[in-house]
Amino acid sequence: MYPSKFDYHRPSSVQEAVQILSSNPDAKILAGGHSLIPVMKLRLAAPAALVDIGRIDALQGISRSNGSLRIGACVTYHEIANSADVQAAAPALAEAAGQIGDRQVRYRGTIGGNLSHADPASDLPAAALALGATLHVTGPGGSRSVSASDFFVDLMMTALQPDEILTGVEVPVAQSGTGSAYVKWEHPASGYALCGAAAVVTRGASGSCTGASLCFNGVSSTAVAATAVAASLVGSDLSDATIESAVGDLSIPDATGDMFASAGYRQELAKVMGARALSTARDRA
Amino acid sequence: MGISIELEVNGASVSKEVEPRLLLAHLLREELGLTGTKIGCDTSQCGSCTILLDGQAVKSCTVLAVQADGGEITTIEGLANGEYHxxxxxxxxxxxxxxxxxxxxxxxxxxxxxxxxxxxxxxxxxxxxxxxxxxxxxxxxxxxxxxxxxxxxxx
Structure with a gap:
């Protein structure tokens, strides 16, 4: 299966890429291509031009400074999953990246492509949301920063404008007392998340919970935060019984279902995966 | 519009002018005659088209030939060196x-x-x-x- 014809651009800087996007309204950004090329082959997408950002140096690499980790948009899942910096600073992100697709896909797929595509059943959006990631974006008018909670708008829709490029993702480095985890129940054929849960937990000196975050992939049209469950854990002892009881009250009002798993089933699954993510994050805190 | 690319395929230099939409799997099979690489599902799932690109296993049905420009490729034909790998x-x-x-x-x-x-x-x-x-x-x-x-x- 061939994609439809398109013009191919390979800019060497973000500015050049933005210029090409601005002057080609029907252009799409090509990063790893592991979501875009399959839909182009199926002719579900037929952009007039592709802007290949895969060789822009500024979009590569993982660096750590001032309490945060900066991950370039073109860093692959493989690099994230195997980065000692990410494993130490944001284990939930490394775990999520390591569970996407398969070995071959992880060598090509990128964090920027994943978050911009905003597939609700993919693994990175909930991890980015739970970790409080900041997404850096550049467009013709300059650069801006968007919090993960403002970035995911709806099913495969983000706050990115058509002429903007996601350049990097900034994740806070876990401080002492903070742990995070990502666990998922995957579709046995596709590997996509029927439900993926990302949790971040902080414990104070006494061991009680001083902060918590719990987010899900796969159960709704976007990654969603279970804010009420997380809030109910603050001040608690984070025992297994406390976590079980907190997730028992989980309600995702806009849960979605399909022929494989109903909305109700996914919601129940979210309670189980949520508890597992929270207890693993607690053990790491 | 053709794009010029250069690759090293199984140790040999290859220069080609390709359409941007040409998939790496088709370049290998149809232009270079390396039909050991198979195309099974064509939807990035089955892995029959897996080759090494710069030392990493990738699905060549999901990589554009232009994306591989400058890369080193090893296909099944390039694995044996006098005797089987x-x-x-x-x-x-x-x-x-x-x-x-x-x-x-x-x-x-x-x-x-x-x-x-x-x-x-x-x-x-x-x-x-x-x-x-x-x-x-x-x-x-x-x-x-x-x-x-x-x-x-x-x-």
Whole structure:
């Protein structure tokens, strides 16, 4: 299966890429291509031009400074999953990246492509949301920063404008007392998340919970935060019984279902995966 | 509009002018005649088209030829060097195939797996090969072949 014809651009800087996007309204950004090329082959997408950002140096690499980790948009899942910096600073992100697709896909797929595509059943959006990631974006008018909670708008829709490029993702480095985890129940054929849960937990000196975050992939049209469950854990002892009881009250009002798993089933699954993510994050805190 | 690309394929330099939409799998099979690389599902799932691009196992049906510009490619044809690669030999010895269609991609993935994890457990082998489907379901002998190859390569 061939994609439809398109013009191919390979800019060497973000500015050049933005210029090409601005002057080609029907252009799409090509990063790893592991979501875009399959839909182009199926002719579900037929952009007039592709802007290949895969060789822009500024979009590569993982660096750590001032309490945060900066991950370039073109860093692959493989690099994230195997980065000692990410494993130490944001284990939930490394775990999520390591569970996407398969070995071959992880060598090509990128964090920027994943978050911009905003597939609700993919693994990175909930991890980015739970970790409080900041997404850096550049467009013709300059650069801006968007919090993960403002970035995911709806099913495969983000706050990115058509002429903007996601350049990097900034994740806070876990401080002492903070742990995070990502666990998922995957579709046995596709590997996509029927439900993926990302949790971040902080414990104070006494061991009680001083902060918590719990987010899900796969159960709704976007990654969603279970804010009420997380809030109910603050001040608690984070025992297994406390976590079980907190997730028992989980309600995702806009849960979605399909022929494989109903909305109700996914919601129940979210309670189980949520508890597992929270207890693993607690053990790491 | 043609784009000029240069690649090193199985050790030989290749210069081509390609359409941007040409997939790497089609470049290898149709332009270079390297039909050992198979196209199975065409939807990035089955792994039959797996090749090494700059040393990493990738699905060549999901990479544009222009994206591979400047890269080094190894296909199943480039693996043997006078004699079979240890992974090829192990597939032969353990009958790690039935119909053989998935075999070139499976072997390339195994080479990549053993390159990053020279002594994988059975579980790590099965997990490491999740991107390659064998429709004959001949997985048991494939796993035995990988274990055998690991032993040979660790000498």
């Amino acid at each position: 240890p992974v090829q030999q192990a597939f032969w010895d353990n009958h790690g195939l039935q119909c053989g269609f998935c075999t070139p991609g499976m072997i390339i993935s195994c080479v990549d797996l053993l390159g990053t994890n020279p002594q994988p457990s059975e579980d790590e082998i099965r997990h490491g090969l999740e991107g390659n489907l064998c429709r004959c379901t001949g997985y048991h002998n494939i796993v035995r072949a990988v274990q055998d190859a690991a032993e040979t390569m660790n000498g």
